Amino acid sequence: MLKLEKLDKTFQPGTANAHHALRDLSLTLEDGEFVTVIGSNGAGKSTLLGAVSGAFFVDSGHILLDGRDLTYVPGHKRARDIARIFQDPMRGTAPDLTLEENVALAYARAGRGLFAPALGKKRSAVFRQELARLDMGLEDRMRTRIGLLSGGQRQAVTLLMATINVPRVLLLDEHTAALDPVAAQRVLDLTKEIVEKNRITTLMVTHNIATALTMGTRTIMLEGGRIVLDLSGEQREKLDVPGLLALYRETVGAELANDRMLLTRDAPEKTEK
Numbered sequence: 001m002l003k004l005e006k007l008d009k010t011f012q013p014g015t016a017n018a019h020h021a022l023r024d025l026s027l028t029l030e031d032g033e034f035v036t037v038i039g040s041n042g043a044g045k046s047t048l049l050g051a052v053s054g055a056f057f058v059d060s061g062h063i064l065l066d067g068r069d070l071t072y073v074p075g076h077k078r079a080r081d082i083a084r085i086f087q088d089p090m091r092g093t094a095p096d097l098t099l100e101e102n103v104a105l106a107y108a109r110a111g112r113g114l115f116a117p118a119l120g121k122k123r124s125a126v127f128r129q130e131l132a133r134l135d136m137g138l139e140d141r142m143r144t145r146i147g148l149l150s151g152g153q154r155q156a157v158t159l160l161m162a163t164i165n166v167p168r169v170l171l172l173d174e175h176t177a178a179l180d181p182v183a184a185q186r187v188l189d190l191t192k193e194i195v196e197k198n199r200i201t202t203l204m205v206t207h208n209i210a211t212a213l214t215m216g217t218r219t220i221m222l223e224g225g226r227i228v229l230d231l232s233g234e235q236r237e238k239l240d241v242p243g244l245l246a247l248y249r250e251t252v253g254a255e256l257a258n259d260r261m262l263l264t265r266d267a268p269e270k271t272e273k
């Protein structure tokens, strides 16, 4: 269980640029729960993921994973339990290394391979099979530099690599936003499959509300560093995109809602409110 208790974070406190990015935010995720996160630009979504991954320490509050207090555990020590994937497909892999080398690196990072080079071939074969299932022609490109693959291919590889050593928690920060619709759907399908098969507790940020409502079993909306909506069960099942936007306006007020762009990067064609 991932438990966030009253997280508070102000960036650059005491300066003119001070920004109160998380306000008293509490959230509990059951094991294997898959939660989508929406909210306008600057609402605090990435900050929430950064707090959980340990990109920085919160000013107050507590982060507990299975009862263990991670609040002041540095990010690199959380990495074994908590994987984070970003929007930029270049961020999760080493572009100058081949696909094969990246995979070896992922195994080494997962702590399974540093001293067992003989197992490399077998692992490579297993990974090749996984790649083949993606139907992106990647299995025949194990010797290709990652930097030469398309964004969608790289994100799919990043996702496979991040879950080689099944993390307790998976944090996805608009990981399909930079992809074309077909690649985005493939990576979303893969996400769903990996998360469900391994029952990984997941937070997935998206600007695409339709995606937010169809992936996972619960959707939270952030605004001003707070959770303003927490939807699950029947209430969520009954909601469609216009319904959720109406609920958003109701919750934050029409004036603020008009001021915000909820749907941006993933679905620019759907920005009508």
Ligand SMILES: Nc1ncnc2c1ncn2[C@@H]1O[C@H](COP(=O)(O)OP(=O)(O)OP(=O)(O)O)[C@@H](O)[C@H]1O
Pocket (backbone or CB within 6 Å): 011, 012, 019, 020, 021, 039, 040, 041, 042, 043, 044, 045, 046, 047, 048
């Ligand atoms: N390291 C930082 N230093 C200063 N301010 C920051 C820092 N990181 C985030 N912020 C500020 O905190 C606020 C929340 O940012 P955050 O990146 O969490 O938003 P977001 O919900 O992910 O938005 P987007 O949809 O644009 O990705 C923003 O106003 C941002 O400028």
Ligand SMILES: [Mg+2]
Pocket (backbone or CB within 6 Å): 045, 046, 047, 173
């Ligand atoms: Mg963000």
